[in-house]
Amino acid sequence: MEQTAYINGKSYPVIQGETILSFVRRHLGKDLVPTLCDAPNLEPYGACRVCSVDVSLSLGGPAKSQASCHTPVIPNSHIQTDSERVQRLRRNIVELVLTDHPLDCLTCEVNNNCELQSVAARVGIRSVRYPEGANHLDRKKDLSHPYMTSDLSKCINCARCVRACDEVQGEMVLSMAGRGFDARIIKGFDNSFAESDCVSCGACAQACPTSAISDIFESKSVSADKKIRTVCTYCGVGCNLEVAVSHNAVKSIQAPYDAAVNQGHTCLKGRFAFSFYNHPDRLRTPLIRKNGTLTPASWDEAYEYIANELTRIKSEYGADSIGAISSARCTNEENYLMQKFVRAVIGTNNVDSCARVCHSPTALGMQRSFGTGAATNSIVDLKYTDCIMVIGANPTDAHPVTGAKMKQFAMKGKTTIVIDPRRTELARYATYHLQLRPGTNVALLDMLLYYIVADGLENSEFIKQRTEGYEDFKKHILGLNVADLEQVTGVDRNLVRAAAQAYAKAPNAMSFHGLGVTEHSQGSYTVMLIADLAMITGNIGRRGVGVNPLRGQNNVQGAADMGCQPHQGAGYLDAYDPEINKVYSAHYGVPIPIRKGLKIPEMYDASQQGKFKALWLMGEDIVQTDPNTNLVISALKEMQLVVLQEIFFTETCKYAHVVLPAASFLEKSGTFTNGERRIQRVQQVVSPLEGTRSDGQIMVDIMNKMGFAQPDYDPSIVLEEISRVVPFFAGVRWEELGENGKQWPVNAEGQDTEILHTDTFKRGLGKFHFFDWKETQEILKHGKTYPYIITTNRELEHYNNGTMTRRTNNAKILSEDYLLIHPDDASRHFIAEGDLVCVESARGKVDVKARITDEVKPGVLSTTFHFPEVLMNTITSSEKDSEAMCPEYKVVAVNIRKSKGKHLTTA
Amino acid sequence: MGLFNMPTVVNNVETLANLPFIADSGGQAYAAIGTDRSKGTKLVCLDGHFNQPGLVEVEMGTPLRTVIDELGRGFRKPIKAMHIGGPLGGLVPVSKIDELTIDFDSFSKAGFLLGHASIVCIPEEYPLIEYLGHLFEFTAHESCGKCFPCRLGSTRGKEMIQKAKDGNYKMPKELFSDLLEALEIGSLCALGGGLPLPVRNALLYFKEELGPYFE
Numbered sequence A: 001m002e003q004t005a006y007i008n009g010k011s012y013p014v015i016q017g018e019t020i021l022s023f024v025r026r027h028l029g030k031d032l033v034p035t036l037c038d039a040p041n042l043e044p045y046g047a048c049r050v051c052s053v054d055v056s057l058s059l060g061g062p063a064k065s066q067a068s069c070h071t072p073v074i075p076n077s078h079i080q081t082d083s084e085r086v087q088r089l090r091r092n093i094v095e096l097v098l099t100d101h102p103l104d105c106l107t108c109e110v111n112n113n114c115e116l117q118s119v120a121a122r123v124g125i126r127s128v129r130y131p132e133g134a135n136h137l138d139r140k141k142d143l144s145h146p147y148m149t150s151d152l153s154k155c156i157n158c159a160r161c162v163r164a165c166d167e168v169q170g171e172m173v174l175s176m177a178g179r180g181f182d183a184r185i186i187k188g189f190d191n192s193f194a195e196s197d198c199v200s201c202g203a204c205a206q207a208c209p210t211s212a213i214s215d216i217f218e219s220k221s222v223s224a225d226k227k228i229r230t231v232c233t234y235c236g237v238g239c240n241l242e243v244a245v246s247h248n249a250v251k252s253i254q255a256p257y258d259a260a261v262n263q264g265h266t267c268l269k270g271r272f273a274f275s276f277y278n279h280p281d282r283l284r285t286p287l288i289r290k291n292g293t294l295t296p297a298s299w300d301e302a303y304e305y306i307a308n309e310l311t312r313i314k315s316e317y318g319a320d321s322i323g324a325i326s327s328a329r330c331t332n333e334e335n336y337l338m339q340k341f342v343r344a345v346i347g348t349n350n351v352d353s354c355a356r357v358c359h360s361p362t363a364l365g366m367q368r369s370f371g372t373g374a375a376t377n378s379i380v381d382l383k384y385t386d387c388i389m390v391i392g393a394n395p396t397d398a399h400p401v402t403g404a405k406m407k408q409f410a411m412k413g414k415t416t417i418v419i420d421p422r423r424t425e426l427a428r429y430a431t432y433h434l435q436l437r438p439g440t441n442v443a444l445l446d447m448l449l450y451y452i453v454a455d456g457l458e459n460s461e462f463i464k465q466r467t468e469g470y471e472d473f474k475k476h477i478l479g480l481n482v483a484d485l486e487q488v489t490g491v492d493r494n495l496v497r498a499a500a501q502a503y504a505k506a507p508n509a510m511s512f513h514g515l516g517v518t519e520h521s522q523g524s525y526t527v528m529l530i531a532d533l534a535m536i537t538g539n540i541g542r543r544g545v546g547v548n549p550l551r552g553q554n555n556v557q558g559a560a561d562m563g564c565q566p567h568q569g570a571g572y573l574d575a576y577d578p579e580i581n582k583v584y585s586a587h588y589g590v591p592i593p594i595r596k597g598l599k600i601p602e603m604y605d606a607s608q609q610g611k612f613k614a615l616w617l618m619g620e621d622i623v624q625t626d627p628n629t630n631l632v633i634s635a636l637k638e639m640q641l642v643v644l645q646e647i648f649f650t651e652t653c654k655y656a657h658v659v660l661p662a663a664s665f666l667e668k669s670g671t672f673t674n675g676e677r678r679i680q681r682v683q684q685v686v687s688p689l690e691g692t693r694s695d696g697q698i699m700v701d702i703m704n705k706m707g708f709a710q711p712d713y714d715p716s717i718v719l720e721e722i723s724r725v726v727p728f729f730a731g732v733r734w735e736e737l738g739e740n741g742k743q744w745p746v747n748a749e750g751q752d753t754e755i756l757h758t759d760t761f762k763r764g765l766g767k768f769h770f771f772d773w774k775e776t777q778e779i780l781k782h783g784k785t786y787p788y789i790i791t792t793n794r795e796l797e798h799y800n801n802g803t804m805t806r807r808t809n810n811a812k813i814l815s816e817d818y819l820l821i822h823p824d825d826a827s828r829h830f831i832a833e834g835d836l837v838c839v840e841s842a843r844g845k846v847d848v849k850a851r852i853t854d855e856v857k858p859g860v861l862s863t864t865f866h867f868p869e870v871l872m873n874t875i876t877s878s879e880k881d882s883e884a885m886c887p888e889y890k891v892v893a894v895n896i897r898k899s900k901g902k903h904l905t906t907a
Numbered sequence B: 001m002g003l004f005n006m007p008t009v010v011n012n013v014e015t016l017a018n019l020p021f022i023a024d025s026g027g028q029a030y031a032a033i034g035t036d037r038s039k040g041t042k043l044v045c046l047d048g049h050f051n052q053p054g055l056v057e058v059e060m061g062t063p064l065r066t067v068i069d070e071l072g073r074g075f076r077k078p079i080k081a082m083h084i085g086g087p088l089g090g091l092v093p094v095s096k097i098d099e100l101t102i103d104f105d106s107f108s109k110a111g112f113l114l115g116h117a118s119i120v121c122i123p124e125e126y127p128l129i130e131y132l133g134h135l136f137e138f139t140a141h142e143s144c145g146k147c148f149p150c151r152l153g154s155t156r157g158k159e160m161i162q163k164a165k166d167g168n169y170k171m172p173k174e175l176f177s178d179l180l181e182a183l184e185i186g187s188l189c190a191l192g193g194g195l196p197l198p199v200r201n202a203l204l205y206f207k208e209e210l211g212p213y214f215e
């Protein structure tokens, strides 16, 4: 029977175990009971006691005051939210708080948006009756940090900041030192934000009810004209942001608590790294190369020039001599328009996107195994799983908000398996860390599969009902020589076996993978083996399981969904299938080419062979980010037309014929699709910087210029067009996406999907694949001369090649790339901490500063590539995934020596 | 949170000391000792103001008078009140001795608290305002600082009493009672919540002595 309890005399249904506060708020709204130490995304704490209410077990019976935020409702009890007594209690507590608080509200940064202020006003304090006594008003401000600030004289000791740092971020930077009246917030070992381990997530500032902890943008002040909700432009987590705008300028950013993706959390990139958007370096006018120099031009001139050149090149060399690289940083609508332009206007399938260089093996591998190249589950499933396996991903740096959730998971002692050559932050908390040699993922996954089969841990029922190809697969697996694989991977077989058992025996196990899986010569194979692991244990099709790629860029998922790859058009339909070709042609109203198109590396090759003459780049800095820089540059030099849509002058601009100044994510609308297939609305926050245009408008302009009628860029119109061709977007409407978007597939009725493959796989039966490990050509060819292996990693503070983050205060937190090197290797080469190290591969050399650490094993090096001073890709190779052509960034054979710094700025 | 983040039972030595008897003679026998609602025995600690200080074990329900006169052999010097049951127990004026028996009901009905039943005597000549100051100071010192009423209130009370003792300041009665109420019903644990009891006892039974310190 449903249980009830009474609030101020009226009866309401109770949910078993809920607190009085949530019971009252659920029925009567947020404002009935005041609170100070409670916060939406934190566990109940019970410090301030202003949430007290009177509770009696019978009507009119003796009442007890209880702090509602951490007291469960007793069924049939009578709750009085506003008895004389609790009103007095609240007033008396707040009066006590004010005895240790500076009363300078008028000049306080959070004036009018201060919880202490509003609770004080609400409970009706008119004076502080206590004589002056001990206080903390002389605590000094801390302005040491590029983003975080504190003025702890305003602190009310609610510990929300401490709990935010512990429970939301998991960084444990803040603590309450001392006891009793002396209790006070400290950072690290009682030092400053700058000296502490703070990762600048801003969770504490957002949690703090006063201005005691804040940020340099004063994100809690009310001095904004409006607040607009949009989606972060950086990583594939897809955090929702609430942007405060003042006079058409971004003032500050906070995270909405009701965001399904990030529940009031962000990382420092989303929250603080926005000031690139109006940086003086922003491009503000089109540039055309005249007599060898890029010269300012009008938009009309630029379009005229491009249209003429494209027409000329097309007639001289054919449509297939032209191609484009779209951008996983741009919206779905823009990506859709880009591929439409290439296919319908230029008439070629030569369109690819930067997803090629990161998750193309995921799309391909998962399509072959399951039929759909996207995350099977959602991040919220972390709440429901018993075991996570994180392979080749460093989420606490690269996907910080999801990373923080995983860290919380691991810190609670839940089974966490990390497969990574580096001892990442998550690996430090993991139950099992399988620290393999870079390039041996396939060998390691084979070992895991071997033990699951050999130890009889497979889920026969699931295998029988839902999959095919198992018998063959099993035969291969049992034929493996584990001793060899142990040798190859360098991971103790007993450890692998223990991890295999943990994964297989967990009632629900989820796997996550990143670029450490895909950016290998056997990348697609690895993805399919991860899919095997999920299928063999039956971990597919329900909450808390599945195969979940962690998308690097905000819209990697979307760029691929929209058809920015040669072999598949919008919605992944086969671009080379005559029947489908008819559908596309009808949809676009012009004949669409069916000839094979070129993937990115093939474009470079074709260019070198003189067959590829024009390249259009949507915000891709291929010179800095694509592998084997010298090869990329020589390919670009061969071309007759390189058009670049950019917001900053990048390395690639140096080789462009036309540069078009684009608008940033804050200046345009559209949708991004995050790593869990969630299509979310990006809303224009400020108008485009003068002289710039959104990438979508640029595509529309050029289409019209070249004679294809396309209406002006408006995401709702483009989205409508997309919904007619992309099957899993059938019911997606701009107006209906709401605050938290929808996860595709969205059926015609607008119903979205959290979990894929619940009853059947997209391809019918899930398919088992077996692969033997193969040493990469890179090592086979160069391993003798270049005995070290260098792999790449990311730092939290910077995003990819840092074009945006380097133009924010993030650069004050981390200002250069460095090389992780094991102490044994360092001493062998007489390298000390901070020394420049010359890293040389078969392609070239770079100099990087050494950071000596046992995060990597001897013989393995790792580095970031966030700064152009070190063009790290000078040394990477042209080896790529055999199937998806994703470059092998993660394994490069190199040699090292102490350097004098000659190779600092190459190119 | 308890040990290993699990609910944890913490027993004091007195409880454990009862186990051998229960193990030997059974629960029934143990329950037969004492009163209806306070079963068994109680350890009572007598301070140095007794002629025979020390720890005595009495059956629940034993008259307080018996404990003082027979087991403690009376006071060494004139006493005006006893703080019984620990720092957060009640302040029992000597006039109440004959009304009390050593059991939970008797004490709570009379507005005191048996607590751990230690008896600390307050000599006739010792100023009660000092004693109250000491109680607030004790609480301020012991306060963990988590909940607002106790963290701030114990220190503010201590400061007010100090000021009143120093002269030139009289404590507003309403403020003082607001403070006690906030501590009593607002505190998270028994430390802040327990302080008001002895303070209120003192205000009730020693109105005259304390009167001058209030407005």
Ligand code: SF4
Pocket: A148, A161, A164, A165, A169, A171, A172, A173, A174, A197, A198, A199, A200, A201, A202, A203, A204, A205
């Ligand atoms: S900004 Fe984040 S990491 Fe830094 S102290 Fe605050 S909550 Fe902790």
Ligand code: SF4
Pocket: A154, A155, A156, A157, A158, A159, A160, A161, A162, A185, A207, A208, A209, A210, A212, A213
């Ligand atoms: S700094 Fe802010 S959040 Fe932290 S305890 Fe003080 S008032 Fe509360």
Ligand code: SF4
Pocket: A232, A233, A234, A235, A236, A237, A238, A239, A262, A266, A267, A268, A269, A270, A271, A399, A400, A401, A402
């Ligand atoms: S976690 Fe990713 S999406 Fe979220 S704020 Fe950080 S960079 Fe942006």
Ligand code: SF4
Pocket: B142, B143, B144, B145, B146, B147, B148, B150, B151, B187, B188, B189, B190, B191, B192, B193
């Ligand atoms: S009443 Fe208890 S919880 Fe509250 S501050 Fe005092 S000792 Fe801490």
Ligand code: FES
Pocket: A034, A035, A036, A037, A038, A045, A046, A047, A048, A049, A050, A051, A052, A067, A068, A069, A070
């Ligand atoms: S909100 Fe309940 S004690 Fe602070």
